[in-house]
Amino acid sequence: MSEGQGGAVRRVTGRAESAPLSVLMTYNFFEPGFRAGGPIRSIARLVDSCSEQVSVTLVTGDRDLGEPAPYPGLSGAWLDRGQARVFYLDPRRPRHWWTLWRTVRARRFDLLYVNSLWSTYSLVPILAARLGLLRVPRVMIAPRGEFSPAALALGARRKRIFLRWWIHVLRSGHVEWHAGSQLEADAIRRVLPWADVTVRANQAGLPAEPIPPDASGSEARLVFVGRISPMKNVDLLLTALALTSTPIRLDLFGPAEDPVYWSRCQQLIEALPxxxxxxxxxxLAPDLVRETFAGYDAFAMPTRGENFGHVIAESLSASCPVVCSDRTPWSDVLHDGGGVVLRDLTAPALAAELERIARLSPEQRLRARRTAGAAYRRWAAARDDSNILDQVRVRLQGAGDPLRPSRKPARAHAPAAPRD
Structure with a gap:
């Protein structure tokens, strides 16, 4: 039997045939944007690598992070992308909402997959599903690092108040969580002990072989690629550099999304020795990231926390060692030759490591880059690049009926919310 406009023949229990898993996905930013960093690339890979048994409808914003103008020709439009359809929404335009509503209201989806806990692009569809305005029986939330202690500390009071109310909405239906690593799963459960969490690493979409390194010059070349934001800890990097005495070159690439924070970073740059x-x-455009990393001796990334760290994979894939905090899923790979893990995330400790790199001979830095490439090769050979949406499809169809919730929601209780 059929399911209205845009519907498909669905699985009948006991038969081998089944319709594709229909997924409504949301996130503020998507390609051709890139300023929001790794989540855009992870979501693009997720959309593009689904099997033919998954149908994705993605709703996203019509402009890049921090950009006042929309993407040319995409605002308010539907775009076919392989098996997926993408709608570029301007939330301030009622006509866009009407165009979107006519399409999504006419369909029944098997899964609502949202990429954030706090974003309007998550709150609105979850509420619509709970109120019966969207026909979707289950929700999966990928918080994209928002539960790390450092992320929760930013605006902790506001987040704590919000969670006390929002927790009841989340527990009123079938909600699952997608963690990009065990580190993120543990962070989610610290705040929401009852959470049903699936751990599946984000798909990197990178080649198996690293870019071979070129010879290093006499001066140590360091690079930072990422958002210039408090979470990335760029100010700590600059403070550490001020404590060094050996010649070092640092190139910064990324959008300065917080004017106040960027102003502080500029002051630190001016005070460097x-x-x-x-x-x-x-x-930096995404297609230039790997070749940019290939020109440096180390990627300095004292991040306060990453649920995955796509840019770390890109650095290693270019044979560029990573100097990183221990708040990412990459510690084992870096210990295996990919770089350095800083457990003491302070300016003196970081300065000592940067000074050590600066004092290496060109031959030693080249050897370190080759070692980083080898560590990446081992990681790439062992990685699991399966798609989380296909994993959900197989699990639901294995239950006999892809529309049947697998468990009843538990009773609500107050979460362990972040402290001020």
Whole structure:
């Protein structure tokens, strides 16, 4: 039997045939945007690598992070992308909402997959599903690192108040969580002990072989690629560089999304000693990231927390060692030769490591880059690049009826919310 406009013949229990898993996905940003960093690339890979048994409808914003103008020709439009359909929404335009509503209201979806806990692009569809305005029986939330202690500490009071109310909405239906690593799963359960969490690493979509390194020069070349934001800890990197005495070059790539924070970073750059050459190059297009990393001796990333860290994979794939905090899923790979893990995330500790790199001979830095490439090769050979949406499809169809919830929601209770 059929399911209204845009519907498909669905599985009948006891038969081998089944319709594709129909997924409504949301996130503020998507390609051709790139300023929001790794989540865009992870979501693009998720959409593009689904099997033919998964049908994705993605709703996203019509402009890039921090950009006042929409993507040319995409605002308010549907775009076919392989098996998926993408709608570029301007939330301020009622006509866009009407165009979107006419399409999604006419369909029955098997899964609502949202990429954030706090975003309007998550809150609105979850509420619509709970109120019966969207026909979708289950929700999967990918918080994309929002439950890390450092992320929760940003605006902790507001988040704590919000969670006390929002928790009851989340527990009123069938909600699952997608963690990009065990580290993120543990962070989710610290706040929501009852959470039903599936751990599946984000798909990197990178080649198996690293870019071979070129010879290093006399001056140590460091690079930072990412959002210039408090979570990435760029100010700590600059503070550490001020404590070094050996010649070092640092190039910064990424959008400066917080004007106040960027102003502080600029002040730190101006105060650097003459032995440090620091240059800000602005945002870096995704197709240039790997070849950019290939020109440096190390990627300095004292991040406060990553649920995956796509940019770390890109650095290693270019044979560029990573100097990183221990708040990412990459510690084992970095210990295996991919770089350095900082457990003491302080300016003196980071400065000591940067000074050590700066004092290496060109031959030693080249050897370290080759070792990083080898560590990436081992990681790439062992990684599981299966798609989380196909995993959900197989699990639901294995239960006999892809529309049947697998468990009853538990009673609500107050979460362990972040402290101020």
């Amino acid at each position: 003459p032995t440090v050459r620091c240059t800000y190059h602005g945002p």
